[in-house]
Amino acid sequence: MNRLLLLALVVLLASACMKDELPVPAHTPGAGRISEVCMGAAYQDQLWMDIATGTVVSTNLKTAWDLAFESTPEGWHVFVNGSRLMTAWNRGAIDITQPMDTSGNFAGRHIDAPSGVMDSTAFGDWRGTNNVYIVDLGYTPLGEWLGMRKIRFNGVDATSFTFDLAQLDGSGLVQITVPKDPTREFTCYHLTDGVVNVEPPATAWDLVFTQYTHQFYEPFLPYIVSGVLTSKHTRVAVLRGATFGTLSLADTAQFPFSDHRDAIGYLWKTYSFETSSYTIDDELSYIIQDGEGYFHKLRFLDFYSEQGQVGCPRFEVEPL
Numbered sequence: 327m328n329r330l331l332l333l334a335l336v337v338l339l340a341s342a343c344m345k346d347e348l349p350v351p352a353h354t355p356g357a358g359r360i361s362e363v364c365m366g367a368a369y370q371d372q373l374w375m376d377i378a379t380g381t382v383v384s385t386n387l388k389t390a391w392d393l394a395f396e397s398t399p400e401g402w403h404v405f406v407n408g409s410r411l412m413t414a415w416n417r418g419a420i421d422i423t424q425p426m427d428t429s430g431n432f433a434g435r436h437i438d439a440p441s442g443v444m445d446s447t448a449f450g451d452w453r454g455t456n457n458v459y460i461v462d463l464g465y466t467p468l469g470e471w472l473g474m475r476k477i478r479f480n481g482v483d484a485t486s487f488t489f490d491l492a493q494l495d496g497s498g499l500v501q502i503t504v505p506k507d508p509t510r511e512f513t514c515y516h517l518t519d520g521v522v523n524v525e526p527p528a529t530a531w532d533l534v535f536t537q538y539t540h541q542f543y544e545p546f547l548p549y550i551v552s553g554v555l556t557s558k559h560t561r562v563a564v565l566r567g568a569t570f571g572t573l574s575l576a577d578t579a580q581f582p583f584s585d586h587r588d589a590i591g592y593l594w595k596t597y598s599f600e601t602s603s604y605t606i607d608d609e610l611s612y613i614i615q616d617g618e619g620y621f622h623k624l625r626f627l628d629f630y631s632e633q634g635q636v637g638c639p640r641f642e643v644e645p646l
Contacts, residue, residue, distance in 0.1 A: 358644035360627070363535050365637040368467035369552055372409060372536040374526050377560075377616050377624075377643060384526045388537060389466055391524045394512035395504050399484035404449050405438050405512065408539040410464030410472070411550050413437055414448035419456040422478050423496040428460060435462065437539045437548045442558070442587030452479045460494070463517075475517060491517060511558050532560045532616045533590070535639060540592065552637060553592030559617035562589035570611045573623045575646040578613055590614075594626045604629040604636065613646070621646040 361380045363373045374384040388409040396403040406412035413435035417426065439446035449459060456478065463472035478490040485506055492499040504521060507513040514524040525531075533554050540551045556562060563581035565573070590612055595604045612624045624643045631638035 358642045360640065360642050362631060362638055362640040364631060364635060365535055365537070365552065366467070367635065367637065369537045369637050370467035372524075372534055374531040375533045375535065376530060377532040377614060377622050378618070378620060378645070380643065383530050384524075386522075386524050387467075389472075390516065391514035391522050392463065392517045393515045394525070395487050395506065395515060397506045397508055397510050397513050399506075399508070401506070402451075402453060402482045402487075403444050403447055404452070404479065404487070406448050406461065407464065408438055408440065409537045409550075410466075411462075411539050411548065412448075412464040413462045413548065414477075415460040416450065417458045417460060420458050421496075422458045422476050422490055422492050423499055425495045426460065426476065428474065428494070435548075437541060440538050440540050440555070440588040440591070442555075449479070453482070528557065528559065529617055532557055532614070538588070540588075551592040553588070553594070554590040554639070555587045556585075556589060556614075557617060558585070558587075561585050561615040563613040564589060565611045565613065566609050568611050570623065570625045570642075573611060573613065573646070575621060578615075578621055578646070581613065583613075583615065590624075595629050 359380050363375065363382060365371050365373065370387055370389075372386050372388050373382050375382050388407070392407055392412070394405040394407070395401070406414060415434050415436070436448040438448050458476055458478045461475050461477050463474065465471055474494045476492045476494060476496070480488040480490060480501070482488075487504045487506070488501060490499060490501050504513060504515050507521075509527045510525050511528045512525050514522050516522050533556055535554055537550050537552050538555060539548050541548050561583040563578070563583045565581060568577075594607050594610050596607060597604050606626050606628060608625075610625070614622045614624055616622065622643050622645050624641055626639060626641045628640040629638065630636055631640070
């Protein structure tokens, strides 16, 4: 009887200790997988990947969309296409139909924070302001400028956004309704083609290999970089100096995880102006928790394909 009471007490204490821990899905570790994806000779492609399978679930030209609208019923944020160096100026509650001089406004432009933090977008909180924004549409992969438009957001509800769009001189004013796609984190929109299915369904992807706009501060300059962004459901721990081969599931408790979209980012490679080439920082490894809760370790091996094409990240992934 004493032994049974002691056993019951041990089980009770163990349950009390574990009740606040997050459950980890059952997952059998496997051998590492080496993958390679190519963004194209002009970095023109965005490639969306499911890390568990190594499958590129969708690919699109980075010119395929202009704006991304938050798709949740309560969502109201709007993002610009950072892969093209798009920016926006807030000109206040002015008449959208009047011609507008953009000289001297360069310093006032804003980008979306590459971290994906919602309170750091180029448009900011536009609700109830009647503000007009000048939007620089950025550049094609060949460096061709795509011009400017004026935008005024009118409203948002659980199912759609509405906004006004005009040319810079105020002509061609139209009102546009964008229905939210609840299966995706963001509904992508092209100012000419309308709603476009660019971002895959929210549960289908974890990483996107793409160019994006990073804000440098010395000098203060928004600049296009090439790297990896993550979905809203993905968390990343960055490890420097760790031995990749010995990283295990137990290590997930030792390192802080970030839900910033640029947690992997672009700094896993370095460009040399002397050799005009990229080298990989082999001190960096990453532990990634995907949208299903599974953990994976990742390290980059190269930024060139076996044929020598730049813009082709090669990396090793192993489930933990």
